[in-house]
Amino acid sequence: MAVQQKDVVIVGGGPAGLAAAVELYRRGIRNILILEREKSLGGILRQCIHDGFGLERFRQTLSGPEYAQRFIDEVEELKIPYRVDTTVIDISKDKTVRAVSPQGVLECRTKAVILAMGCRERTRGALGIPGTRPSGVYTAGVAQSYINLNNKMVGREAVILGSGDIGMIMARRLTLEGAKVKAVFEIQPYPSGLPRNIEQCLNDYGVPLYLSHTVTRIRGRSRLEGVTVAQVDEKRNPIPGTERDYSCDTLILSVGLIPENELSLVTGVRLDSRTKGAVVDENCQTNVKGVFAAGNVLQVHDLVDFVSKEAERMADAAARYLSDSSLEECGLDVKADENIAYTVPQKISGEKNFVLSLRVKRPMKNCSIRISQSGEVKKTVKMKKALPAVMIQIPVQKDDLNERENLEVSVTC
Amino acid sequence: MKNMARQFDVLIIGAGVVGCAVAREMARHQLRIGVLEKEMDVAYGSSGRNSGVLHGGFTYKTGSLKAQCCVEGNQEFDRVAKELDVPFRRSGKVVVGFNEKDMASLRRFQARGEANGVRGLEIVDQKRLRELDPSAGGEFAMYSPNSGILDPMAYTIALAENARLNGVDFFFDQRVTGIERTDGVYAVKTERDVFRTRWIVNCAGLYSGAVSAMLGIDGYVIRGFKGEYIVLDKKAGAFINMPVYPAPNEKGGFATHAVPTVNGNVLIGPDSYMTDDFEDYGVTQEHIDGLIRDGEKMFSHVKREYFIRNFSGIRAKRVDPETGEVLDFVCEARDEAPHTINLVGIESPGLTSALPLARRAVSLMAEREGLKPNPDFDPARKAVRRFNGSAPAEQGKLIAEDPDYGEIVCRCENVTKAEILAAIHNPLGTCTVASVKNRTRATMGRCQGGYCETRIVRMIEEEKKKKVTEILYSRKNSYLFTGKVRG
Numbered sequence: 061m062a063v064q065q066k067d068v069v070i071v072g073g074g075p076a077g078l079a080a081a082v083e084l085y086r087r088g089i090r091n092i093l094i095l096e097r098e099k100s101l102g103g104i105l106r107q108c109i110h111d112g113f114g115l116e117r118f119r120q121t122l123s124g125p126e127y128a129q130r131f132i133d134e135v136e137e138l139k140i141p142y143r144v145d146t147t148v149i150d151i152s153k154d155k156t157v158r159a160v161s162p163q164g165v166l167e168c169r170t171k172a173v174i175l176a177m178g179c180r181e182r183t184r185g186a187l188g189i190p191g192t193r194p195s196g197v198y199t200a201g202v203a204q205s206y207i208n209l210n211n212k213m214v215g216r217e218a219v220i221l222g223s224g225d226i227g228m229i230m231a232r233r234l235t236l237e238g239a240k241v242k243a244v245f246e247i248q249p250y251p252s253g254l255p256r257n258i259e260q261c262l263n264d265y266g267v268p269l270y271l272s273h274t275v276t277r278i279r280g281r282s283r284l285e286g287v288t289v290a291q292v293d294e295k296r297n298p299i300p301g302t303e304r305d306y307s308c309d310t311l312i313l314s315v316g317l318i319p320e321n322e323l324s325l326v327t328g329v330r331l332d333s334r335t336k337g338a339v340v341d342e343n344c345q346t347n348v349k350g351v352f353a354a355g356n357v358l359q360v361h362d363l364v365d366f367v368s369k370e371a372e373r374m375a376d377a378a379a380r381y382l383s384d385s386s387l388e389e390c391g392l393d394v395k396a397d398e399n400i401a402y403t404v405p406q407k408i409s410g411e412k413n414f415v416l417s418l419r420v421k422r423p424m425k426n427c428s429i430r431i432s433q434s435g436e437v438k439k440t441v442k443m444k445k446a447l448p449a450v451m452i453q454i455p456v457q458k459d460d461l462n463e464r465e466n467l468e469v470s471v472t473c
Numbered sequence: 474m475k476n477m478a479r480q481f482d483v484l485i486i487g488a489g490v491v492g493c494a495v496a497r498e499m500a501r502h503q504l505r506i507g508v509l510e511k512e513m514d515v516a517y518g519s520s521g522r523n524s525g526v527l528h529g530g531f532t533y534k535t536g537s538l539k540a541q542c543c544v545e546g547n548q549e550f551d552r553v554a555k556e557l558d559v560p561f562r563r564s565g566k567v568v569v570g571f572n573e574k575d576m577a578s579l580r581r582f583q584a585r586g587e588a589n590g591v592r593g594l595e596i597v598d599q600k601r602l603r604e605l606d607p608s609a610g611g612e613f614a615m616y617s618p619n620s621g622i623l624d625p626m627a628y629t630i631a632l633a634e635n636a637r638l639n640g641v642d643f644f645f646d647q648r649v650t651g652i653e654r655t656d657g658v659y660a661v662k663t664e665r666d667v668f669r670t671r672w673i674v675n676c677a678g679l680y681s682g683a684v685s686a687m688l689g690i691d692g693y694v695i696r697g698f699k700g701e702y703i704v705l706d707k708k709a710g711a712f713i714n715m716p717v718y719p720a721p722n723e724k725g726g727f728a729t730h731a732v733p734t735v736n737g738n739v740l741i742g743p744d745s746y747m748t749d750d751f752e753d754y755g756v757t758q759e760h761i762d763g764l765i766r767d768g769e770k771m772f773s774h775v776k777r778e779y780f781i782r783n784f785s786g787i788r789a790k791r792v793d794p795e796t797g798e799v800l801d802f803v804c805e806a807r808d809e810a811p812h813t814i815n816l817v818g819i820e821s822p823g824l825t826s827a828l829p830l831a832r833r834a835v836s837l838m839a840e841r842e843g844l845k846p847n848p849d850f851d852p853a854r855k856a857v858r859r860f861n862g863s864a865p866a867e868q869g870k871l872i873a874e875d876p877d878y879g880e881i882v883c884r885c886e887n888v889t890k891a892e893i894l895a896a897i898h899n900p901l902g903t904c905t906v907a908s909v910k911n912r913t914r915a916t917m918g919r920c921q922g923g924y925c926e927t928r929i930v931r932m933i934e935e936e937k938k939k940k941v942t943e944i945l946y947s948r949k950n951s952y953l954f955t956g957k958v959r960g
Contacts, residue, residue: 097881147881158865162876165869183921185704185782192755193784195946195953205927212930212941212954237958281752282950298758309955322885 066170067091067382069157071148071323074103075364076355077176078131079371080378081140087379093168094135094142095159101135101142102128103178104201105364107208110229112256116365127364151327155350172378175324175338175346175353176371179360181226182316184278189221191278194285200226200314207233215310219287220244221275225253225362225449227314232261234312241265242306245273245289247296250423252316254362254449275311276303284309317360327351334402335359341390341407342414343377344370349386352378359404359417362451366417373415388412392463397470399424401448410463416454420446420471427473431456433465446471481507481642483838484661484670486649486684488512489520490625491819492676493632494831499674500639501852502835502844507668508633508641509661511648513948514908515901516629518678520824521911522754522786524702524732524740526716527621528822529566531586531594532727538802540589542826542833547591547619553828557631558856559623560735564715566620567602569611569771575720579615582721586617593618609717609731610770620716622735625824626911627856630901632827635854637900639847644668645903646949649677652687659812674814674834679751679789681817688810693803693817694794697751697787700743701760703768705779706919710737717771729764731772736914741768741775748787756783781919791818804830806837814838857895857912861887882932883925885918893929897936904937906930907947 067089070077073096081094100106105113108124115121118130135142143159146166150158155173159166181199198206198214204226206212216239220227223246231241244262249272251258262269270289276298277288286307290298319337321329329338329346337358338346344354354374355367381387390407394416401419408414416431424446431439431454438460446452461467483499485492488510496508512518527550530543554561570579579596586594595616597605602614637643647663652673654660661668677684682695710733718730732740741764761783768775791800803817814834819826838844860868860878872879877891896912897904909915909929916922916929930953933944941954 097884145880147884149881149887160868160872160879160881162872162879164872164879165865180920180923183781183923185921186777186780188703188761188777188780188783190756190758190761190783192753193947195951199923202923202926206930206954207958210927210931211958213956213958214954216955276758278755281754282948283952 063156063167063169066093066168068093068172068174068378069168069170070094070174070176071151071157072096072103072176072178072357073098073101073142073144074176074178074355075105075128075131075367076178076357076371077103077174078128078135079368080174080176080354080375082131082134082138083372083375084379085138085140087376089379089382092140094140095146095148095157096142096144097147099144101132101144107201107205109208110233113364116363117368124364131368148323151323153328153348171382172350172352173327174374174378175329175351175357176355177320177323177357179317179319179356181313182318184313187315189275189278192281194278194280194283196280196284196309197278197311197313200224200230200312203230203312204233207237213237215239217242217308218310218312219275219289219306219308220312220314222246222314222316223251223253223258223269224314224316225257227312228253228257228261230312230314231267232265235265235267239310241267242308243267244269245275246271247274247292248272250448252449255447274298278311284311287311317356319357319360321357324353324357329353332402332406335404337404339406340404342405342409342412343381343387343390344374344405345377345381345387350381359402362449366451366453393466395466395468397468399471400469403469408467410461411458413455413457416456416469418452418469419448420452421448423447424471424473427471429454430470430472432468432470433462479666479668481505481668481670483507483672483674484509484659484668485674485676486661487676487678487680488515488633488643489518489676489678490516490629490632490824490827491678491816491830493629493636494827495674495676495834496636496641497632497639498828498831498835500636500641501847501850503847504844506636506641507670508636508643509647509649509663509668510643510645513645513905513945514903514911515633516626516911517947519786519789519820520629520678521626522784523625523821523824524716524730524743525623525625525734525824526566526732527561527623528825529586529591529594529617529620530589530822531582531591531617532721533589533822534801535585535588538804539822539826542802542829543822544590545829546822546825546827549828550621550623550825554623556852557628557635557854559627559631561621561623562735563619563621564733565605565616565618566716566718567597567605567609567611567614567616568718568720569602569609569614570720571612576613578720578722583615591617591619606714606717608712608773610773622716622733623824624735628824630912631854631856634900635852638854639850643901649684649687657812672812672814672838674816676816678819679787681789681819682791685815685817688813688815690807690810690815694792695818696790696792697748698745698790698820699748699785699787700745701756701764701785702740702742702783703761703764703780704782704784705739705741705775706781707737709739709774709776709779710734712774713739713772719771729767729771731768739772741765741772743786751787754785754787756785781921788820789818790820802826802830804833804837806841812841857892859892860889882928883913883915883918885920885924886914888913888915888925890932893932894936897933904933905945905947905951906933906953909933
């Protein structure tokens with residue numbers, strides 16, 4: 061098959077890829093191709109039939125499919141080319157994208173690649189939960205897909221491990237479908253999902269949330285029969301004597317999301333061990349020139365609205381890259397102190413306004429986030445409450461910074 | 474099922490690697506052969522739950538059946554792998570040591586190996602060890618160039634499919650509960666049915682002692698030695714070339730080792746502890762912690778970020794009930810149980826020894842009744858073509874021939890719809906999510922089915938016209954769904 065020439069290939073037709081495509085088009089880029097492995101565009105939003113999307117971006121509350129449809133409609137209206145049922149299997153270092161579909165192998169040489177593959181769920185195997193391997197143990201997203209997209213009911217009596225947002229949303233969904241959700245257990249001493257989900261998905265339905273608890277054993281040889289739960293100490297080790305057995309036929313895991321960067325690695329993109337996403341500069345450009353990343357493949361977001369916005373900022377930069385064939389050097393490091401889980405971007409130029417995303421490692425009250433260069437504070441943001449579950453985004457102005465020194469970010473109470 | 478369909482010349486009890494190898498070797502003769510298996514697929518027990526190593530044969534007592542069969546099985550495996558079209562790599566293996574005691578042990582087993590007919594064993598220094606495998610622990614090692622790695626599931630499935638294509642019938646979900654013999658015909662009772670046969674071959678693995686007793690042969694004691702494993706991501710696989718074992722203890726037992734799989738992952742394990750429960754495949758925190766501790770001595774990349782799964786297996790060791798000493802394989806035809814072949818205590822190196830044992834079983838039968846060769850027997854079996862790993866041009870051709878090769882269902886392992894469909898319609902007629910998994914590797918990657926399991930389930934539902942409640946994960950009653958959400 062002949063190799064096609066493109067300006068931009070977007071890998072993934074979920075919220076990040078769609079927003080990037082529309083923004084690129086607005087910036088005058090026309091030779092775009094979106095590649096999506098599923099049968100339709102929309103990504104994970106297709107299965108998120110609950111509402112609460114769009115408050116930031118559209119000032120109204122939408123369901124996941126509705127939110128996605130707004131972008132899909134634009135893509136259709138602007139006639140931005142896309143292909144579904146097409147899985148990218150390789151991106152070479154010279155930016156040749158190789159994808160397969162039932163029509164055959166597609167090869168595109170492209171000036172820029174946009175990584176928008178989203179994330180996957182952490183599994184039981186990654187945690188190494190002891191016990192047997194019966195059916196009835198699902199990650200929250202898989203259970204959500206079975207119920208919302210596949211019309212299959214996963215069980216009748218559930219326990220949920222992890223207070224991630226999807227886990228809490230599934231607690232509500234299962235309850236609404238007649239299942240008994242016995243409890244949500246979270247190993248951390250604080251919830252890992254958004255406060256609004258604790259209210260709307262757990263408290264409103266009488267589902268108890270136990271912090272500092274984890275599942276220590278899975279029972280059942282064919283179908284899940286029950287789990288053992290124990291309280292954990294500050295090092296997250298189960299405390300002997302606190303074990304309790306719960307009978308259940310379903311265990312839902314909502315224990316974290318991991319950016320899906322297998323293709324990025326093949327391309328030579330360097331990853332940040334904290335975010336598991338690419339190390340990027342203020343343009344969302346990776347260490348491989350012309351390869352950009354945005355959305356959950358870059359950092360796991362708690363709101364899709366911010367995914368769209370991040371992708372649009374990235375698309376602006378990618379459009380500049382395409383017209384100028386390069387972007388400013390970003391030689392300054394963004395360094396974070398021990399209270400901060402990570403920052404994105406990790407590199408800046410000091411010559412441009414940018415949005416700094418970060419998460420704190422533990423809940424903090426009345427704290428100050430300081431952005432400094434060589435010990436000199438350039439910007440301070442005071443926060444009444446900072447939670448690990450809530451991504452903090454701080455616009456940083458170039459006028460506040462110099463172009464010579466690394467950026468230091470710290471949080472103090 | 475009609476009564477006629479349940480009459481056999483030979484019934485094999487157990488569809489592990491030994492049972493499937495016996496079925497395949499028996500099929501070389503004009504016999505009506507059936508295989509009874511208590512689970513829903515082949516290789517559910519020890520055969521699918523091990524390190525996947527083709528052993529050299531240097532740890533077993535010279536002259537023992539273990540030594541003979543292992544060396545024979547090792548030497549012929551290139552041909553076998555080709556014939557059955559299964560993945561295999563003669564990777565070599567290092568048995569590493571840290572101190573003088575280890576060195577003495579390695580020298581002892583080198584001498585034993587040579588006596589057993591194992592070729593090429595050599596003691597290597599640390600420099601050479603690091604050349605052979607840069608991530609291996611140890612100060613020195615014994616290098617066994619003829620050891621190898623294979624996929625034990627794929628191998629067992631290939632034996633079974635080859636047997637099936639040569640006319641052997643497989644029956645799943647048939648746990649044997651009793652055996653009676655009247656007028657020279659055995660009635661083998663299972664939980665659901667009765668099968669009639671002139672001959673019985675006991676390949677029941679962990680239950681080989683129990684089936685022996687049903688045949689009227691008492692006195693065999695089988696102890697379950699359980700071992701747990703951690704499966705590491707293929708990213709860790711890049712760091713290891715060959716199995717790395719610690720020097721064996723006096724009895725020849727190996728502690729936790731690191732083994733690359735033929736598919737590119739790494740296994741850390743197994744440890745070893747006794748269990749009375751032959752179907753408890755659970756894993757425990759204590760043992761996972763132990764595997765990490767011991768595994769790090771063998772392989773320098775045992776990192777949590779690489780963990781994708783745990784599993785365990787149970788070795789069926791025949792022991793002396795008085796002393797507890799582990800005894801040799803048994804492959805016998807005894808007068809007190811006429812027309813039976815009894816394979817007892819087949820543990821490691823059972824995978825390597827399966828075909829040699831099967832040939833011995835056939836010989837025992839042939840000595841007692843004339844066997845006519847089956848002129849239609851075909852020893853070759855073709856595996857389903859895999860998209861992953863095929864050359865780019867080849868991938869294009871596969872899709873052109875069958876567009877289902879262009880639909881990637883499992884993203885981690887790049888398994889296509891064509892391969893999933895072939896697995897759903899496998900020759901053995903079994904169909905669970907695990908049977909698709911074990912035939913294709915779908916769901917075995919780092920996302921553990923997060924992307925593909927829903928699709929595989931939908932395909933099983935449609936292709937096999939199953940109700941949602943009938944879709945099983947692996948075993949009987951391992952249903953995935955309690956019903957539909959809406960009508």
